[in-house]
Amino acid sequence: MKEEQQPLHHHHHHQRRVTTKKLTKPTAYVILLLLSYALGYLSAPSFNSANPSSPRIPQATTITSATKSEFDQFRVTAQCADPVPSKLVRQTILDRLFNGTSPFDDFPPAHVSSLLRPKRIKGWGSNGAVFENLIRKVKPRTIIEVGTFLGASAIHMAELTRSLGLKTQILCLDDFRGWPGFRDRFRDIAMVNGDVMLLYQFMQNVVHVNMTEWVLPVPFSSGSGLVKLCEWGVLGDLIEVDAGHDFHSAWSDISRAYRILRPGGVIFGHDYFTAADNKGVRRAVDLFAKLNGLRVQLDGQHWVIDSA
Numbered sequence: 001m002k003e004e005q006q007p008l009h010h011h012h013h014h015q016r017r018v019t020t021k022k023l024t025k026p027t028a029y030v031i032l033l034l035l036s037y038a039l040g041y042l043s044a045p046s047f048n049s050a051n052p053s054s055p056r057i058p059q060a061t062t063i064t065s066a067t068k069s070e071f072d073q074f075r076v077t078a079q080c081a082d083p084v085p086s087k088l089v090r091q092t093i094l095d096r097l098f099n100g101t102s103p104f105d106d107f108p109p110a111h112v113s114s115l116l117r118p119k120r121i122k123g124w125g126s127n128g129a130v131f132e133n134l135i136r137k138v139k140p141r142t143i144i145e146v147g148t149f150l151g152a153s154a155i156h157m158a159e160l161t162r163s164l165g166l167k168t169q170i171l172c173l174d175d176f177r178g179w180p181g182f183r184d185r186f187r188d189i190a191m192v193n194g195d196v197m198l199l200y201q202f203m204q205n206v207v208h209v210n211m212t213e214w215v216l217p218v219p220f221s222s223g224s225g226l227v228k229l230c231e232w233g234v235l236g237d238l239i240e241v242d243a244g245h246d247f248h249s250a251w252s253d254i255s256r257a258y259r260i261l262r263p264g265g266v267i268f269g270h271d272y273f274t275a276a277d278n279k280g281v282r283r284a285v286d287l288f289a290k291l292n293g294l295r296v297q298l299d300g301q302h303w304v305i306d307s308a
């Protein structure tokens with residue numbers, strides 16, 4: 001995904017510069033965009049009933065002012081349950097998701113083992129210095145990763161925590177579906193009746209590095225997964241966001257993930273500089289920081305928000 005974005009970056013340099021020039025006030029633009037969605041959302045029932053077949057797209061240019069309550073539409077406000085103590089996080093996930101047993105028990109099952117490679121790890125910037133910098137600083141007991149793919153960054157973090165003598169659980173929230181067309185580049189990830197073996201290959205990779213005690217898959221969409229972790233009181237000391245790279249995905253992942261960040265923890269993510277969706281990740285991160293009075297720091301390709 002990001003691999004494809006690198007060439008895009010080069011070939012469309014001119015186009016990107018023009019776009020940037022037009023939007024001399026990117027923040028104002030994003031707020032207008034958000035507001036247009038808010039108003040569209042609020043007025044949806046009326047125009048839908050009037051003309052259900054062609055909902056009107058709200059025009060940002062017709063909006064002249066924004067009230068605080070309109071911006072509040074975008075805040076994730078629900079309260080999370082009381083935090084589960086760090087040492088009970090793994091058992092909580094096992095109980096809630098896996099009927100109390102480890103998904104790694106008796107893995108891989110016979111019908112799957114021939115479809116897997118002993119080790120198939122590929123990531124993007126998954127070994128960047130940011131991981132060691134933040135793990136040394138935060139000394140996390142719980143890491144939540146949103147967007148895992150084959151586990152490159154998760155396994156790197158597991159190896160770092162092990163070498164630092166930390167007892168860190170790493171929860172890997174991913175639907176393990178990749179993205180439409182990802183097998184064009186990952187043909188060796190088997191597909192069975194339309195079901196790709198990403199979850200299994202990720203788990204096999206974790207087995208290969210003997211990290212099954214420290215890494216758990218949370219195989220759901222980032223939206224429903226982050227909502228449930230909040231309801232269960234499962235918080236992260238360190239949270240990495242690396243799932244969808246369009247504005248709306250990044251915005252909702254960051255908003256929901258921040259809510260389950262333990263006070264004083266650090267949230268960070270990849271691809272601050274990616275061109276995808278008109279710099280969707282960067283727009284989401286900057287807007288989130290701005291609306292919440294937080295500071296965005298950079299470490300290589302990664303953005304970092306320290307809540308301390």
Ligand SMILES: C[S@@+](CC[C@H](N)C(=O)[O-])C[C@H]1O[C@@H](n2cnc3c(N)ncnc32)[C@H](O)[C@@H]1O
Nearest residue numbers: 123126147149152153174175178221222243244
């Ligand atoms: C760029 S890859 C993650 C790479 C990984 N962090 C690494 O460094 O190797 C993005 C992942 O996000 C997952 N993803 C994208 N949108 C998602 C969503 N809405 N819910 C859950 N997972 C999602 C995809 O399945 C994919 O595995």
Ligand SMILES: *[C@@H]1O[C@H](CO)[C@@H](O)[C@H](O)[C@H]1NC(C)=O
Nearest residue numbers: 094095097098099100101102
């Ligand atoms: C869940 O675990 C219990 C034992 O703890 C077992 O009796 C039950 O069959 C399991 N349910 C499923 C759906 O695996």
Ligand SMILES: *[C@@H]1O[C@H](CO)[C@@H](O)[C@H](O)[C@H]1NC(C)=O
Nearest residue numbers: 207208209210211212213214
């Ligand atoms: C794998 O890790 C476990 C602890 O989780 C340890 O007891 C075991 O010796 C390790 N095995 C190998 C081959 O390193």
